[in-house]
Amino acid sequence: MNEEKIIQVENLTKKFGDFTAVKGxxxxxxxxxxxxxxxxxxxxxxxxxxxxxxxxxxxxxKANVAGFDVLSQSEMVKKSxxxxxxxxxxxxxxxxxxxxxxxxGIYGLxxxxxxxxxxxxxxxxxxxxxxxxxxxxxxxxxxxKLSFSVALLHEPKIVFLDEPTGGVDPITRRQFWEMIYxxxxxxxxxxxTTHYMDEAEYCDRVSIMxxxxxxxLDSPKKLKEQFQVDSMNDVFLKxxxxxx
Amino acid sequence: xxxxxxxxxKSYKSIQAIDDVSFEVNEGELFxxxxxxxxxxxxxxxxxxxxxxxxxGNAKVLEFDVKQDYKAIRNSVGYMPGKFSLYQDLTVEExxxxxxxxxxTTIEENYDLIEDxxxxxxxxxKRRAGALSGGMKQKLALCCALIHAPKVLFLDEPTTGVDPVxxxxxxxxxxxxxxxxxxxxxxxxxxxxxxxxxxIALIQKGKILKIDSPSNxxxxxxxxxxxxxxxxxxxxxxxxKNYSSHYSVYAFGEFIHYIDTNQxxxxxxxxxxxxxxxxxxxxxxxxxxxxxxxxxDL
Numbered sequence: 001m002n003e004e005k006i007i008q009v010e011n012l013t014k015k016f017g018d019f020t021a022v023k024g025x026x027x028x029x030x031x032x033x034x035x036x037x038x039x040x041x042x043x044x045x046x047x048x049x050x051x052x053x054x055x056x057x058x059x060x061x062k063a064n065v066a067g068f069d070v071l072s073q074s075e076m077v078k079k080s081x082x083x084x085x086x087x088x089x090x091x092x093x094x095x096x097x098x099x100x101x102x103x104x105g106i107y108g109l110x111x112x113x114x115x116x117x118x119x120x121x122x123x124x125x126x127x128x129x130x131x132x133x134x135x136x137x138x139x140x141x142x143x144x145k146l147s148f149s150v151a152l153l154h155e156p157k158i159v160f161l162d163e164p165t166g167g168v169d170p171i172t173r174r175q176f177w178e179m180i181y182x183x184x185x186x187x188x189x190x191x192x193t194t195h196y197m198d199e200a201e202y203c204d205r206v207s208i209m210x211x212x213x214x215x216x217l218d219s220p221k222k223l224k225e226q227f228q229v230d231s232m233n234d235v236f237l238k239x240x241x242x243x244x
Numbered sequence: 245x246x247x248x249x250x251x252x253x254k255s256y257k258s259i260q261a262i263d264d265v266s267f268e269v270n271e272g273e274l275f276x277x278x279x280x281x282x283x284x285x286x287x288x289x290x291x292x293x294x295x296x297x298x299x300x301g302n303a304k305v306l307e308f309d310v311k312q313d314y315k316a317i318r319n320s321v322g323y324m325p326g327k328f329s330l331y332q333d334l335t336v337e338e339x340x341x342x343x344x345x346x347x348x349t350t351i352e353e354n355y356d357l358i359e360d361x362x363x364x365x366x367x368x369x370k371r372r373a374g375a376l377s378g379g380m381k382q383k384l385a386l387c388c389a390l391i392h393a394p395k396v397l398f399l400d401e402p403t404t405g406v407d408p409v410x411x412x413x414x415x416x417x418x419x420x421x422x423x424x425x426x427x428x429x430x431x432x433x434x435x436x437x438x439x440x441x442x443x444i445a446l447i448q449k450g451k452i453l454k455i456d457s458p459s460n461x462x463x464x465x466x467x468x469x470x471x472x473x474x475x476x477x478x479x480x481x482x483x484x485k486n487y488s489s490h491y492s493v494y495a496f497g498e499f500i501h502y503i504d505t506n507q508x509x510x511x512x513x514x515x516x517x518x519x520x521x522x523x524x525x526x527x528x529x530x531x532x533x534x535x536x537x538x539x540x541d542l
Contacts, residue, residue, distance in 0.1 A: 039407070040407040040408075040409050040410065041377055041378045041379050041405075041406060041407045041410060042377045042378070042379070043407075139282060140280070140281045140282055141280075163405070166404065166405055166433075167280060167281035167404060167433045168280060168281065168433075169279075169280030169281075169283075169433075169448065170280070170435060170494075170536050170539055170540050171494075171540050172280075174494045174495050177495055178481060178495070181477065181478040181481065182478065184478070185478050195405065195406065195407055195408065195411075196434075197408055197497075198495075198496060198497040201497040201498040202477070202495060202497075220498060221498070231497065232497070233408055233436075236407075236408050236409065237408060237409060237412065240407075240408075240409040
């Protein structure tokens with residue numbers, strides 16, 4: 001892992017009226033790192049993530065993502081990152097080819113580049129037979145793998161994955177993580193949220209948000225030592241239980 | 245017998261959603277349908293709750309036929325669909341009153357059944373259901389499914405997208421309901437929840453692959469699984485897949501689960517191989533089989 005910081009967050013805060021959803025969080029993410037961003041439902045993960053990808057303004061504090069300030073340079077942030085979520089991935093009513101072309105265009109790729117990307121993805125994901133099929137007709141696992149590739153079309157430095165594997169079968173879930181490993185190995189930083197605690201073990205470092213604040217941040221191994229438990233699931237349960 | 249399903253099939257146009265599915269759930273049992281999205285779990289729920297007709301086969305709930313006696317079934321079962329389907333514009337209290345009234349009862353009459361769940365959402369009883377957090381919505385939906393004191397409870401993926409703490413609490417609630425004599429059919433894509441059921445059916449692509457108790461499913465699995473770890477996980481997966489006698493290689497938490505095709509597999513040979521590939525801090529040890537291992541090998 002590289003020591004170059006690709007995300008720097010300082011006292012990042014978001015308030016909605018009287019309610020503080022994110023309470024002055026501070027952390028760094030390094031280049032090529034797989035960074036797990038965990039927390040209970042309602043802990044403030046989504047709010048924090050929205051600020052980092054430049055679609056929600058912080059109330060106070062600072063965040064720099066891929067060299068750009070999320071408040072004053074949010075458009076540049078959006079261009080430098082990839083994003084994939086379980087809820088929104090691709091357009092079901094477009095074919096695979098049309099989706100790739102569409103997202104390539106959105107990310108400002110030239111026709112030639114888009115053509116190259118299509119050829120490359122067809123080969124890597126073995127899409128020869130289905131390239132002209134509607135995305136809606138694909139099994140969920142394929143969709144997820146494809147939308148991960150689409151999020152990487154413009155070769156972003158960081159990709160944000162919001163619960164990328166929800167509901168996916170166990171084998172596809174693992175194939176998906178092998179894609180993540182390969183991408184991180186190539187130097188792309190991975191910022192990922194998940195409810196599967198075994199997946200938390202695959203991350204280089206993990207942060208756990210409780211009630212708007214980051215309550216723990218370290219490698220899975222060190223977190224397990226710190227809380228004297230055998231699994232990340234138990235770390236999570238212990239942290240969230242102690243708060244109540 | 246609380247639920248009996250015999251050779252049920254259902255297709256939507258060209259898609260075979262479930263294919264010749266049979267299983268039985270005993271009275272008071274906590275029975276799990278375990279499988280990923282698209283396996284056909286929801287179709288089974290919709291047929292058993294009389295919202296959908298099967299193309300073939302028979303099914304009975306509480307000895308009532310799903311076709312002929314659908315009204316009797318609707319009165320005696322509770323159903324919590326996978327999609328949140330309460331009235332978003334009604335408050336917590338209004339939703340609960342509404343469902344109680346529909347079934348000709350009152351909140352008070354069956355309060356003891358929902359009490360320990362309802363007290364957790366009671367502080368928000370004047371809030372509209374649409375404005376609740378995910379965990380709260382789930383608790384409200386469970387209360388609404390219970391308010392007429394059903395004998396059988398159908399829960400379609402109640403914990404999907406829910407964090408580990410809330411999942412654990414939810415399963416504790418289910419155990420308490422089971423102790424009150426309610427038969428529960430629950431589906432989940434989370435394999436770790438399988439072990440909390442009395443019996444489970446592993447289901448994929450519309451077919452039931454196995455039905456048994458979680459402990460039997462694990463003890464009947466005949467392959468030896470090894471936990472393997474080294475400093476470089478990415479390289480380790482790659483190198484294990486290139487090891488000539490490998491059977492399967494899958495990431496499992498902090499370890500890789502490795503199965504060899506060779507009956508006389510010697511871990512030392514693999515250790516040597518990995519050292520040659522420049523792996524450091526290598527660990528190879530027998531692993532605990534999980535439901536997920538079995539599922540992946542079906």
